Amino acid sequence: MLLSNLANAAGVHQHGLADAAVVVEGQSLTVSFRAPLMDILGTEQPPADAAARVRYADRLKQVSEPLPSPVAGCRLSHETRSGVAALFPESQQHDPDHAHHEHSHHADVEAEWTFQCQSPDKLSEVTLPFLAIFSGLATEVILLLPDGQSALRLAPGNTRIPLE
Numbered sequence: 001m002l003l004s005n006l007a008n009a010a011g012v013h014q015h016g017l018a019d020a021a022v023v024v025e026g027q028s029l030t031v032s033f034r035a036p037l038m039d040i041l042g043t044e045q046p047p048a049d050a051a052a053r054v055r056y057a058d059r060l061k062q063v064s065e066p067l068p069s070p071v072a073g074c075r076l077s078h079e080t081r082s083g084v085a086a087l088f089p090e091s092q093q094h095d096p097d098h099a100h101h102e103h104s105h106h107a108d109v110e111a112e113w114t115f116q117c118q119s120p121d122k123l124s125e126v127t128l129p130f131l132a133i134f135s136g137l138a139t140e141v142i143l144l145l146p147d148g149q150s151a152l153r154l155a156p157g158n159t160r161i162p163l164e
Helices: 001-011 037-041 052-063 095-104
Strands: 017-027 028-036 073-082 106-117 125-127 137-146 150-155 160-161
Touching: 028 037, 028 052, 037 052, 150 160
Parallel strands: 017 137
Antiparallel strands: 017 028, 028 106, 073 106, 125 160, 137 150
């Protein structure tokens, strides 16, 4: 959860702005992403029924796996993503007062992917394909690479994080 903490430290919840971190350590590549729930679902309200829960889940699935440079030979080894059940526990749906209090704060969608790479020295970029879908999001990126650390900002609709 180091990356989640780094991404959380990068900024305050602000609609239209996501945070990401890319860490290359040895043969491991880890990418974390955090965005306001409103920017992913279009709402922060709990789903009203089972059909809404399915729509929310489908929308959350669009925050899909990053694409590292193909020549680096990376394969996904671990993934965690926010799901509807964690964001909106069903027990809260039956008590409107409880749900209102629990969700009166701003929620975030979080995801983290870890890859094992055969040739990490050939990593020149990581693409976040889902940023084309959520094209209103600017993304602040923290890079922790073997040759140092830096930060950059992706303009809305830009999906490519350069690593060189």
